[in-house]
């Protein structure tokens with residue numbers, strides 16, 4: 350998507366993707382990844398997600414990337430934290446407590462920033478990318494993820510004739526196509542996701558599969 354699409358969404362507070370609580374796949378599957386407790390975790394396209402709070406509450410420091418400074422400002426304001434901000438290359442980095450949120454284009458992030466991460470959590474990041482951008486996103490994820498480090502990926506699949514993305518549908522075959530060169534892939538869970546997604550139901554979906562994947566960087 351164009352950057353302006355997302356900046357506009359944040360400006361108008363049209364953030365139906367934002368969840369009031371952390372994603373339940375984190376609760377259920379994070380421990381299976383074996384990420385060391387104090388390790389840094391990358392959350393690409395982080396928005397102001399409560400997943401970052403869950404990760405911090407479980408001992409991690411969090412590196413988030415996000416286009417919209419207002420999302421980052423809201424994240425800290427809602428937690429009564431005042432971040433210190435510095436400019437680093439094409440990013441503005443806001444830091445407070447366990448969080449370092451990098452405002453800018455995720456695809457421009459220098460792999461030096463993530464060289465010490467012990468894990469990645471992707472919810473609504475890959476699926477925010479249109480088909481033409483997905484391989485670029487997957488290649489960037491490979492570049493940012495050190496060898497042996499796991500990713501917990503949440504993907505969605507649905508009939509594209511029922512709704513225009515984002516979120517965009519990602520079939521299991523597509524996960525394989527995007528990631529198998531650089532990651533070992535395990536499907537952890539597949540479930541019916543429609544009842545938990547009133548927002549997407551309202552947009553016309555009659556069926557939705559939600560999947561949790563463990564990807565380990567080769």
Ligand SMILES: C[S@@+](CC[C@H](N)C(=O)[O-])C[C@H]1O[C@@H](n2cnc3c(N)ncnc32)[C@H](O)[C@@H]1O
Nearest residue numbers: 355366394395396398415416454455472473477
């Ligand atoms: C669908 S939302 C998901 C946000 C978050 N992961 C969550 O679960 O609430 C996608 C987010 O990615 C941000 N975004 C889109 N493209 C981006 C890019 N190229 N670099 C950094 N952030 C981006 C948008 O501003 C938006 O906040």
